[in-house]
Amino acid sequence: MPDALSKTVPIWSAVMNKSLFPEKPASHHVQFPPRLLGASEKSQIQSRIDGFVAAFKGLGLDLEALKRRMGKPVRLEWATREYPLPECTNDMEYHLIVLCSASKRVRGAEMSEGGYIQGAGDDSEGWAYGLTPDIFWKEKDILLSTGEESLPGLIEGLLQKQRQAVSTEQATVISPTKNVFIGKSESLNDPAISFDLIIDCHGDPDSSQGTRLNLGCGTGKLGSRNLRKVLDRVEEFIPNHLNKDSSQSLLVACDTGKDLSVGTALMILCSFFNDDGKLSFTSKSPI
Incomplete structure (x- = not known):
């Protein structure tokens, strides 16, 4: 599982919950995915939350306005190859955020005895051949019906078409x-x-x-x-x-x-x- 889903988002969720909802201490702890991080690492992360909260409050943001917009604290769940998609209910106490990842642990790879964890696929420049979300949704029918071996050439053609189009967007x-x-x-x-x-x-x-x-x-x-x-x-x-x-x-x-x-x-x-x-x-x- 990418660090963003196992550590970064949980840390930010705890900081936001504790900063905006001090009256709800049950939401202040860092929510970690089960059976992934060791007890020592969890303890070290949790011990730094108060410092992160102080730094966040020091930004001078309108916390009351943020609290009104959020309405209630955040609760995290995970959906990966190891954790099935949780049941989503209308929880009146929390906003449920489901962190999804298609990552897979590969043993014995990358010169690591314990293996490594593939990324979440968000480094699109490494695999998308320049394809952007806008072009994908505009041309999704032809993209989804084209064989994998022909996709690089098709994408290059679509990109060239976009580059040649006259831009009418204003700054x-x-x-x-x-x-x-x-x-x-x-x-x-x-x-x-x-x-x-x-x-x-x-x-x-x-x-x-x-x-x-x-x-x-x-x-x-x-x-x-x-x-x-x-x-x-x-x-x-x-x-x-x-x-x-x-x-x-x-x-x-x-x-x-x-x-x-x-x-x-x-x-x-x-x-x-x-x-x-x-x-x-x-x-x-x-x-």
Whole structure:
């Protein structure tokens, strides 16, 4: 079972339950999948929950608003090859979240005497040939009726078709600002979309000039690692331009408009804007 389902989600569930529902102590313990983790590891995780709760509360979030939205604590169940799908009932005390995984323990593999656990299949860049959820649902009939050996060629054709299509999507403004937008990289070629400043997460860094900053990041998880190494360039680019004219429009673009552009825009908002969406160059912690 992936760590995300056996540790990360249980930890976050315990933190949220304890932070938002202090009056319900029965929900404060970490819920672990049965017969998976050792007693020592469980104890170590449980001992850190209070620290995580303190850090969470220190973020200054509106906990009462979060509590109203959640309504009640979270209870976890697991459905894997080892654990059958649990019966789902209308539990008035908890929100039931079922953590599903198709992972299988493989003994004696990967040079490990105890074997290893295959991932949850969420690293789509490793097996999807570039296929995205949007394309899958749009073309699901032909994809599901095509033999496995023919799928790579079909997917490449569908991707090429999408790349050739004229994009009509507009960039999305990031509230509460009025001038920070995110969008797809392909929108940069649309003459109908014009911005004063552009940050292209995938563009060639050597082609950066003036009001355009290219970060040269890859895609997927590799791109996210690349991004961490070049955020200092964004940190320099923003004040150099917006300090002169804070009304300039800024587009942050990546291949999907939902990945690296979101992370970059979040960094910009946290570093250079206040809670009202106004530009603020007060001293903040470095990235």
